[in-house]
Each structure stands twice: as structure tokens, then as C-alpha cells.
Amino acid sequence: MPTAYELMSDQELEQEITRLEAEAEHLRSLGLKLDMARGKPSPEQTALSHPMLDVLNSSTEMDDQGVAVDNYGAPDGLPSARALAAQILGVDPKNVIVNGSSSLNLMHDLVCNAYTHGIGGNKPWSQQGKVKFLCPAPGYDRHFKVTAHYGIENVPVPMLEDGPDMAVVKRLVENDPAVKGIWCVPKYANPTGITYSDDVVRKFAALTPAAPDFRIFWDNAYVVHTFEGEGDHLLNIFDALAEAGKSDMVYEFGSTAKVTFPSSGIAFVTASSADMAEIRAAFSVMRVSPEKVSQLAHVRFLKDLDGIKAHMEKSTGSTVPPGATPTAATSSRSTALRAPRRPSLAWRPSWA
């Protein structure tokens, strides 16, 4: 499909350049100091989690349901942290691993594991010739970098108003065994802020992939974020899979990076029991055991899903007023997160 610019005549392009140069000059003249880093909360937002730094001290009992917090062990994470992550994702805690501080890191490790060791007894992706990943576009560039890093062909799929174009996804997934996965941010997707409709989620769950080692990488980074009232509704993909009588098709990820501290949160993954057994085996080679002290701090601070909701409520209070344009005064620090759909709301992530 030609771009808008490709459809323009030379004269129209000249006019457009003049208009854009004037716009750039106007923005320069505002003297803004904006931190445009993607998905980066403002200092006001991270400050809301500073009290978490006080919940542990040298008198804290380093025990979580019989698990030593201050030593090796519990490779799946602390029982209380797994329960919290399970509540966040709406799944069974027995199918949850809490590990590390970055969900992207977990995604990377699972792409890497599929590439070197394969999924479900199938050959490693690296031994299957050309393999492909579907990339709803526009999307989150760090996802695409992971698959590109392994020489996997990233295939763009158009994003519609309610999620990826499922007719295209179905055609590619069900007819091409080289298609091994798809990157999805189902709630408030980068960069447009779209949340997948129930229909789209059900269509994902109903897929019959040509490749037995096809997995949906369901990055639910913004699962607990709300911006107006209850926020967007997202159908639980595992409920949709159960409805469709499917399993072993989804790896779901989350983290508290955008809830407490980016890069110092807790990260988690869930999948079917069979997939989790494989993930556990892979992680047992990559890691001894996770950062359980941070997990304990998170559980003591956030407590449960209601605690998370209350915490997120506080952060929506520190918003830029609806429709406000950042000024030199308001934007000297990294200001509230912004994205196209509802730009006034602080926890709306922003992506370049």
C-alpha cells in the first residue's frame, strides 16, 4: 500500500516540507526539555513506590511460606510472589514463574530457547531453515529486535482499531509452518494504545497453527493499568483458549516495571502446564534462583490485586491535565507518559 507521501505530487511534497519545517521551528522555539524515553514513568510516579524501600529491614523475617528468602532455592519464585503474579494475570499460581526484573528478558530467553533447543520436542528453530515471526505494526520495537537478533524474519501484520488484522494472522499462521510466533501487546498496545477486542482474543485462541511449535508471545505489560474509571477490558487469553479447547499456544508475560520501578520490578511468565515444564527446564540452566528479596518487598508493599489497584489509582492522580500541552515549566523533568489515544493520562505509556 503506498504511503501518503508516495501519493503526493512534487509540489505537494514541497508544501509539506515547508509546513513541517515551520512546525519543527515552532516546537524548537518553545524551548522544551522533554525526556522522550519510551515507557519511562515520571519521577513523580516512581516516587509513589519509594515507601516500598522501607518495608524490609534487618529485622524482617526472611521466610515466605517456608521458603528462605535470603538464600538460593524456589526457582519459580516466592510462593507469595507467584500468587500475586497469578492474580495480576488471572491464572493458576502453579503455572507461574516469577523471575528477574524484566519481562523483556524472559521473552528474549524463551525466543533464544526455542531457537537453540526447540519447543515441544520439535527441532530447534535454528535447524528449520527460514523461520518467521508476525509483528503487528506499529508495535513495540524491542520485541522486533529480539527476533531480528536471531535472524528470524519479522513479518508485519496491520493493526486495526481492535487489534491485529486477524484475517491476515489466520492466513499466515494456519498456512505457513515457518511462522513460529507473533508478538502481541493486548492491552494499551504500543504505540497506539489499542486494546484487543474479545473477538480478536477469541480469534487468537481459535487459531490452528500450521507449525506445532508456534507460540503467541502475549506481553501483557499494561494489564493492571487503567486510565479512565475501570480502564479497558481485556478478555483473559487462557479463558479464551479453554473455551476453544486449545492449549500449549500462549506464553504470557508481565512485570511491575510500570507499577513500581522500571528495571527494579518483578517479572513473570505463565503458560500451559506442559509449556511451563519446558520453560522451567530451560530456566534451570540459565538461572540458579530469582531475586527473592525484591519479590518479598513487592508482595509486602503491593499485597494483592486490590493493593495494586489502589497504588495505580495514586499514579493516575499525578497526571497532566486533560489536553494540556507541556510547557517549559511542566516539562523540565521527564513528564507524564503520553500516547496518542488518551494523552492526558499519566500511566499511559509513551513510545517513540
Ligand SMILES: Cc1ncc(COP(=O)(O)O)c(C=O)c1O
Ligand atoms: C509492551 C512492553 N513490554 C515490555 C516492556 C519492558 O518491560 P520490562 O521492564 O519488564 O522488561 C515495555 C517497556 O516499555 C513495554 O512497553
